[in-house]
Amino acid sequence: MELQLRPCSNLVEKALLVGLFRNRREKFDHENSLEELKLLAFSAGAEVILQRLCELKEFHPATLIGRGKVDELALEVKELGINIVIFDEDLTPTQNRNLEEMFGCKVIDRTGLILDIFARRAQSREGKIQVELAQLKYLLPRLAGHGHELSRLGGGIGTRGPGETQLEMDQRRVRNKISLLTEDLVRLRAHREIHRRKREGVPIATVSIVGYTNAGKSTLMNRLTGAGVPVADQLFMTLDPTVRRLKLPSGREILLADTVGFVRKLPHQLIEAFYATFEEAGASDLLLHLIDVSRSGAAERISVVENVLRELRLDDRPLLRVFNKTDQNSIPRPEGVELVLGDQFISALQGDGLEALLEAVDEKLAESFQRVSFMIPHADGAVLSQLYSHSRVLERTDGREGVLLQAEVSEKYFNKFKKFRTLPR
Template identity: 40%
Template sequence: MKAKEQVILVARKNPQEQEERFQSSLEELQSLTETANGEVCKVITQNRDRVHPATYLGQGKLEEIKIAADEIDADLVIFNDELSPGQLRNITDRIERRVIDRSQLILDIFAGRARTKEGKLQVELAQLQYLLPRLAGQGTELSRLGGGIGTRGPGETKLETDRRHIQRRIDDIKTRLNTVVKQREQYRKRRKENMAFQIAIVGYTNAGKSTFFNRVTESESFEEDLLFATLDPLTRQMSLPSGFQALISDTVGFIQDLPTTLIAAFRSTLEEVTEADFIIHMVDASHPDHIQQERTVLHLLEELEAGHLPILTVYNKKDLLNDDFIPNIHPSLTVSVHDRIDIKRILDKVEVVLKEEWYEYDLFLPASDGKLLQQFKKYSMITSLQFLEDKEGYALHGFIHPEHPLRHQIL
């Protein structure tokens, strides 16, 4: 394994910002750096009302960063906010070290994680859109795209400094992505025509979504204690306790201050969420800033116009809690997704929430109508099924989506 890069983190604290929120953002930056195989040697912060337009921080603070970088022979300095192209250039000149910002760091991690063709294209698009305005004046510096944090890319190893070349590549990727989006729309249309019920798991990065997904679908998606372990959306079939069949999708983890180029690039990945019928929102209950993380996810759901969907909040990692935990959203459960009993509790609760939303029915089907019986078993939640010998048929009691075509079979 290659040696970790020695990194200095730099953050500006606005005096109006809550200390807890600031610390949480710094810890997140540290986790992101470690995920990208960097080792944080020093953290330098400054209380400052306004950002310096040319150098982000004041001259004295930049001098302090340069001295610290020289002392520990740092490879890289990472700023917690997005820097303008001018700021990035000026800071690099002053401290004579490689400098990247939070956005570039996140893009870098995404570049290392993308597995599918679509994921790789989306990351490359986001990286190029981030890079384009930062080309002016960088000249030979682009040769630094050869190695180290903030320089990985799923596309070409060496980007020409020619803006036209990058613009052409951006246009090319957009065209290819449009084709992929159309294919995805076809799949979704087919799923809708089959009236497949879709559940999407959403949540902050590293909340336990993939672990839960693997337990309920018995599949092997990538799960690790890392930020952004899942990038490409996976969809699998699963059964709820009543036998009702559903499709479940694992989605990319959300994060505060996600680079705008990435939100745009991953729109189609997150569209799985907008097509869902039900959302399981996974929260790491043991995280000190879990309330802020919850808000970040709910805000993004609103932006994706998925805020109206039925949602179950699952507070995960109860095994790591020391105090009594009080959920602040309902309906909710507090669980550990490593516990089989808790997995069943989640699935039971999904059915409870659905029953409140769905149409309750009683129905008699003659034994000769086996095909229709199978359809009701597949597309509705049957809570009671009895064979009545005297009537030679089945008495069903259950719940069905109010807009499902089978609803018309119920008198």
């Protein structure tokens, strides 16, 4: 099923998208990447007037593509009233400037476009600081040597967000601002780390939903927890992490976390910029890799997510693959994907398959749990309550000295209760 493409802004910019491939074997992959760039452009509020996939026979340092191709595209830009050209490849600052002069309009690359979307969507103080920091690092080399004033671009895509009030800063002021923002982030992350350690003092497992952007992570989060995370057919709707409590069928409580979606060619500085959302995944006991089966290309999207998890050093975490949007596909098995034992099939929107998913989460978490006997004195009622909330109690015997429990407890939190351990009777 195709996404309903609607620009998300009343101020619509007319865009030309330019993709490049180096040989015929790459062409199909770059066609898919260009289609994704179209979704990104719509998410940023653009109307895509024209798409061009060009063969890059020779690399041109000054303009990336050859002068003849630039002239051909410039003619189309003028004839169609296009006011922004978006390249699916990263452009150097020099290429960016030269292409703007030759096209006579604003030119941005994929990284600049994604940064713009991030700037529109960040809500928390930390998220806004992260966006501004990433924008300024992206902007810095583009100020080199000529006093380039981004304000002449007239606003719109590529100039929005927390950094837009400082668009004419020189390199020294940009570096100073980067230094100040970095210090702010260090303080915020230290504060968040204190909260995380307090949270880890309570023995409760954390499960994070990861996946490609627009896979339905927020819909699943809302369906399971009623979190109220914004949902739309646009990319990168979720940037700030959301964490909610959820009770599993066994009675065990977990923390369920939503994370930012991954995408092809996700720039490293963006991964670094939104460290907070990945931090939740890094602290998780289990990852749910949500996969959209309603669109073709699932195998490639799975590969992208796995590569990013590897880059974040999260590929060693226990993981369940969850194939979503089965209500939109009569054949839920994705083409080119080898299924493995434990794969789940759901429709987060319709609620199909969620009971089986939660049972699978229960079972997967239980693999890291051990069966232990505890004697909890009557005076330690709070400990008894914690055990019931954050472990699976198998058997209870009330006695004069206290309560004898047989329970499955996570290895991660066993130390919290080990002083109450006793031999089974």
